[in-house]
Amino acid sequence: MTSIANDAAAGWFSPQNRKETIAGLLFIAPALIGFAVFVAGPMAATVVLSLMKYDLFSNPSFVGLANFEAMLDDRRLWKVLGNTAFFAVFAVAGNVGLGVVLAVLLNRNMSKTVQYAYRAAYFFPSLVGLIFVAVIWQFLFQRDIGVINYYLGLVGIEPVRWLSSARNALWSVIILDIWKNVGFAMLIATAGLQSISKDYYDAARVDGSSSRGPSGRLPCRSCLRRSFSCSP
Amino acid sequence: MSMNRRDFLTKATTLAAAGVLTPAMFPAKAAQAGAPANDTAAQLTTYNWGNPSEAKAYGEAFERFRKIYPNVTVQDNIAPISSWSDYADKLVTQIAGGNPPDIINIAVEGLRLAVEKQLLMPLDELIAADPEAKVLVDKIPAKLKDALTVDGKLYEIPNGGQTMVIHYNTRIFKEAGVEPPKPDWTWDDFVAIAKKLTTGEGDKKIYGYGLPWFNFAIHPWYLTNGTYPVTADFKHSNLNDPKIREVAEFIHALVYEHGVSPDPIGLNVYDQFAAGRFAMVGAGRWPVTGWVANGFTDFDIVPWPRKASAETVFGCGGWGISPQSKNPELAFQAIKQLISLETVTALMEIGQQIPIYEEAARKESFLSAPKSAPVFFDALETAKPVAAPAFFNALDRILGRTFDQIITEELTAEEALAAAHEELEAEIQRG
Known part of the structure; x- marks a missing residue:
């Protein structure tokens, strides 16, 4: 056993292998240096600074776990974490789910022009800057003079406090997020659908499958697999 | 051809006597006694804010400065601004990163924080040593200078201000047969007028008052109720003052009891005021140019309605110098150009600011709109600066959230302000 290990070590440091090792290390050096400088270093500094009191001007002083105590004492912490989790679950589910549905609908037989027009329309919000999206939706969601409540009022629905109710505001932000990002999810799902060979559909059809059977599930599986790996 | 000093003076005097020596022939005015020599070579950097038109006016001021100091370059860095807290944070980060600017333009909101962190140096000695600067600074209203003074030292020379007044739509008042408000009107008068002017339904509805939803715009209600969000020494929270609660309840009532204001969340009150959806709105001078440029001129201004006091709020910015500046x-010589009547007038004409000199505020370009434009400048007499302690960032953040909780009825005014007071005091203790 020892002999095998020694042989391996000798081979590793043989002139031929040493060259290859050095070349390999040089190839990965830029990535390693980048990781050390921009990821590992700041992460380590964050851990160290989390134990300090530091205002950027005076020298940092060690305070142990006091910063963590202050954070855990903040009664808003759990609410913030809860809101973040709620948002993450529903926004991701909405984006991916609706994105897949749109992709499947637009992958059906229809004129290319209509297909491109729909795709562009659904994808367009992804290109709009978040600040503009926020301004537009603030106006749409406004309780008293907003557009959404105006139309709801026409059909006899009382004004909804989209932004000025703690319960509704989170849903309003999720709706906004889905509107903005669903086009991107749709695009990823469309790429998944288009990567499926036509042969699979033909084979499924020959086997007597309907759109609700295996040939219908095939595209869904494919685009879901892509969407979950690339969800916005 | 060489020319000695005596020859030059002789010829210059002759030319001046002949009336042909114009200022344009002497663009490089000599530096003041005690000021750096004209041939000094250096680079100055700024930490500045403003829109492109204001940046152009600053650029012209720096060009005038460079005629006196041709070997000095000025890099005017205009930082984007979303809130004063954010602006001050960026400055702190820049200086901590070893890149201190020489000239800093920061509003009163960030002043005490900047002084506490030693980001600004006192300017009193520089002013005292420069007669030209002294003349200019002496013309600035004391209120503005006091706002930028900490412990008896002036840390910034004011460069413009805002006073909060009520803007009202003259057409809506006329159509409703309501007399314009009197300068000494009260909170009760305000509510009564707002009720009369709240009319219509659906997309034809007009509200009496559009409630601007940020800290500076809520300040006039505190001040006219005889209170302030922090203690007089700027060291502690005053959010547990019952008069602050009265203000919060009054604002809540405007929306839910009197129904004269729409829910302020997500509302651009200034666009809606110009669109004729509100009869009144609270603002400084900043929206005026935009309104006029877009053809909306049916408005005038009146002082803020009073209750316990006639004080409104003012904010101002100023030019300061970093103690880490090498020059x-x-x-300071560059700042003199920035506070020259020429620059101040140019900035005033761009339309955002109330000028620091009464002389500029009496110019036709300032008085052209609205009809009662002098009220902007005159309101300084009965105004108090926005509450800007060293912990302004925390105060601004906490007050914003607290008023959101009140207006969304998540908490009552009493509950929200008690929690806010406690939180702010804890932040102050933590330092």
């Missing part, structure tokens, strides 16, 4: 005297 503080040069920076």
